[in-house]
Amino acid sequence: MTTTTTTIGQIDWDARRGKQESMLVMTWRRFRRHKPAMMGLGIISIIILGCVCVPLIIGFDQYNLPLALRRQPPSLAHPFGTDELGRDLLMRIWVGGRVSLSIGVSAMLVSILLGTIVGSTAGFYGGWTDNVLMRFADFLLSIPHLFALLLAAQIVRTMNIPEISGGPLPIVLIIGVLSWMGTSRMVRGQFLALKVKEFIDAARVSGARNSRIMFRHILPNAVSPIIVSATLHIGNAIITESTLSFLGFGVQPPMPSWGNMLKTAQSQMTYAPWVAIFPGLMILLTVISINYIGDGLRDALDPRHVE
Amino acid sequence: MNRYILRRILQAIPLLLLISIAVFALMQFIPGGPLAVYADNPDVSAEDLERLREELGLDVPKYQQYLNWLGAILRGDWGLSLVSRRPALTEITERLPNTLYLSLTAFFIALCISIPIGIISAVKQYSWFDHVMTTIAFLGHSVPVFWFGLILIIVFNVTIKNPFTGGPLLPGGGMYTIGEAFSIEDRLLHLIMPASVLILNRLSAQVRYTRAGMLDVLHQDYVRTARAKGLNERRVVLRHAVKNGILPLVTLIGLEIPSLFNGALLTETVFSWPGMGRLFFTSIERADYSVMMGVFMMSATLVLLFGLLTDIVYAFLDPRIRFD
Numbered sequence: 001m002t003t004t005t006t007t008i009g010q011i012d013w014d015a016r017r018g019k020q021e022s023m024l025v026m027t028w029r030r031f032r033r034h035k036p037a038m039m040g041l042g043i044i045s046i047i048i049l050g051c052v053c054v055p056l057i058i059g060f061d062q063y064n065l066p067l068a069l070r071r072q073p074p075s076l077a078h079p080f081g082t083d084e085l086g087r088d089l090l091m092r093i094w095v096g097g098r099v100s101l102s103i104g105v106s107a108m109l110v111s112i113l114l115g116t117i118v119g120s121t122a123g124f125y126g127g128w129t130d131n132v133l134m135r136f137a138d139f140l141l142s143i144p145h146l147f148a149l150l151l152a153a154q155i156v157r158t159m160n161i162p163e164i165s166g167g168p169l170p171i172v173l174i175i176g177v178l179s180w181m182g183t184s185r186m187v188r189g190q191f192l193a194l195k196v197k198e199f200i201d202a203a204r205v206s207g208a209r210n211s212r213i214m215f216r217h218i219l220p221n222a223v224s225p226i227i228v229s230a231t232l233h234i235g236n237a238i239i240t241e242s243t244l245s246f247l248g249f250g251v252q253p254p255m256p257s258w259g260n261m262l263k264t265a266q267s268q269m270t271y272a273p274w275v276a277i278f279p280g281l282m283i284l285l286t287v288i289s290i291n292y293i294g295d296g297l298r299d300a301l302d303p304r305h306v307e
Numbered sequence: 308m309n310r311y312i313l314r315r316i317l318q319a320i321p322l323l324l325l326i327s328i329a330v331f332a333l334m335q336f337i338p339g340g341p342l343a344v345y346a347d348n349p350d351v352s353a354e355d356l357e358r359l360r361e362e363l364g365l366d367v368p369k370y371q372q373y374l375n376w377l378g379a380i381l382r383g384d385w386g387l388s389l390v391s392r393r394p395a396l397t398e399i400t401e402r403l404p405n406t407l408y409l410s411l412t413a414f415f416i417a418l419c420i421s422i423p424i425g426i427i428s429a430v431k432q433y434s435w436f437d438h439v440m441t442t443i444a445f446l447g448h449s450v451p452v453f454w455f456g457l458i459l460i461i462v463f464n465v466t467i468k469n470p471f472t473g474g475p476l477l478p479g480g481g482m483y484t485i486g487e488a489f490s491i492e493d494r495l496l497h498l499i500m501p502a503s504v505l506i507l508n509r510l511s512a513q514v515r516y517t518r519a520g521m522l523d524v525l526h527q528d529y530v531r532t533a534r535a536k537g538l539n540e541r542r543v544v545l546r547h548a549v550k551n552g553i554l555p556l557v558t559l560i561g562l563e564i565p566s567l568f569n570g571a572l573l574t575e576t577v578f579s580w581p582g583m584g585r586l587f588f589t590s591i592e593r594a595d596y597s598v599m600m601g602v603f604m605m606s607a608t609l610v611l612l613f614g615l616l617t618d619i620v621y622a623f624l625d626p627r628i629r630f631d
Contacts, residue, residue, distance in 0.1 A: 139322060139325060139326070141562075141565065142322065142326075142565060142607065142610055142611065142614070143326065143565065143607060143610070144565045144566070144567075144568035144569055144572075144606050144607075144610065145565060145566065145569055146568070146569035146572050146573070147568065147569075147572070147587060147602075147603055147606060150572075150587070150588070150591050151330070151333060151591065151599070151603070152333070154337075154591050154594075155333060155336045155337055158337050158594070159336065159337075235449065239449075239451050242451050242454075243451060243452070243453060243573065246451075246453050246454075247453075247576065247588065248592070262453075262454060262457070265457060266457060266460075266577070269457065269460060269461055269465055270465050273461045273465060273466075276454075276457045276458070276461060277458070277461070280451060280454035280457065280458070283451055283454065284446075284449060284450050284451070284454070287449040287450075287451075288445060288446065288449035291445060291448065291449050292445070
């Protein structure tokens with residue numbers, strides 16, 4: 001037999017959980033009203049599902065090259081045609097999507113993590129800490145982004161570390177380390193606005209340490225703009241990866257990515273334009289969907305949003 | 308004002324020094340250093356390498372190497388290109404006008420298009436025009452620059468032919484037809500595609516900023532006052548609202564100057580445009596480090612210079628900004 005006792009001061013966790021869920025439900029309800037964002041969510045789901053499942057179901061052999069089938073125009077057997085080595089482009093798009101999407105998400109995680117740490121430290125401590133960190137961000141922002149990316153990628157490439165150079169890991173780190181500045185400025189702004197609020201004084205009076213105030217009291221209030229910025233970062237990182245790989249400084253073959261599939265496209269544009277069209281269309285479709293999702297999230301998460 | 312400009316220039320110097328230190332430090336990570344090209348050459352003995360090391364000043368401590376490099380750069384000695392054996396500074400200054408010609412043309416055309424679009428979008432918010440334009444702006448923001456260039460080449464160079472000559476409608480690359488005498492028409496034809504890529508790239512953010520700035524202003528009291536005075540809508544928008552409405556755009560231009568060079572690098576690479584961006588790309592591909600560092604320093608300087616210009620323009624446009 002179980003007895004339920006309610007004592008004064010005991011936290012009603014069920015009610016709390018219920019309340020938190022309703023916040024999520026509310027966001028979802030608002031998000032659902034944003035039609036382009038819902039469409040983006042649908043398209044992204046199909047793309048992710050295709051990238052994960054199709055290579056698993058059909059099987060993919062990237063070393064067995066059917067050279068006799070090279071540069072076939074789109075047909076029923078090969079809906080997107082084949083490339084200069086006879087590989088089915090649609091299949092390579094699904095496999096390459098795994099690489100491009102994972103790089104997009106991982107690079108976003110790196111840059112959001114860095115941006116949040118730098119931004120919250122600068123905003124919370126202020127003074128010279130703020131000054132040094134923000135001047136450093138300004139410094140990185142004043143360098144043409146692509147020049148710095150290429151320089152860093154070239155250094156990794158010449159270092160020629162086996163298993164690492166030419167793979168996705170250095171690309172993730174390079175993109176992440178060179179793109180946190182916007183997020184850090186935004187998080188800093190949130191911290192500057194929130195740290196003077198009464199509830200922070202209350203937390204301090206009740207004996208909370210700095211780290212607790214930063215990450216338990218202030219940061220959760222800044223989570224909405226961080227989520228929006230994170231979404232947009234995925235799209236930007238996918239474009240950056242494709243750009244680096246297109247220029248030959250990103251993911252190296254035989255591993256396909258949407259960017260390096262376009263690397264050989266320019267030289268065969270006159271007789272095999274589909275090699276250039278489809279991988280890029282996939283990037284465009286993915287990034288525009290992600291950006292619309294970000295747009296929808298911005299509207300759904302904005303507390304001042306008028307219903 | 309003059310004092311402000313002077314102060315900004317003085318502030319730019321430590322930033323440039325910092326960039327030069329960062330670039331110099333990064334270069335040290337390249338394995339083998341500048342002598343790596345000779346390392347595998349059987350004709351170059353160990354003694355030769357040692358002699359070269361001394362001749363090139365690589366035997367002194369790193370900080371001394373940096374100071375020597377910096378001193379040389381300030382004297383205008385930017386080193387020799389390892390590929391063409393010509394002075395790096397000459398290589399760069401030859402390409403710089405081509406880059407500015409392409410980027411600035413695109414930049415001004417983009418402004419001339421995006422300001423009216425942004426204004427009309429804001430005045431007629433949620434009209435079909437607004438919806439179409441915000442969608443195009445979204446597309447422009449989501450499309451990889453280089454791929455848009457490839458698509459333009461496929462459409463206007465490969466697919467569509469000139470009905471009179473049977474040749475391609477637009478040239479697929481370069482700045483002019485090689486071997487032909489200078490003609491403005493030829494130059495303009497070569498400019499259309501790379502400039503269009505850059506224009507679309509700029510357009511999306513500019514339209515969004517103008518639209519947002521105008522929407523903000525159109526709901527302010529002084530605009531209502533202007534309407535209450537009985538001015539017609541055209542005058543209210545064009546004489547009263549626009550001046551303040553496009554201020555955010557000026558901020559955006561300041562923020563986006565570095566990405567002007569990104570766009571230049573990509574369009575120049577795709578369209579074989581003989582500019583600084585393509586020079587940077589080829590120099591990095593062929594490990595031509597003196598040219599690479601030169602372009603890097605040159606673009607950083609230009610970014611700071613254009614940033615200063617934007618701030619001065621902003622100060623003229625917005626009297627609320629005070630300098631002293």
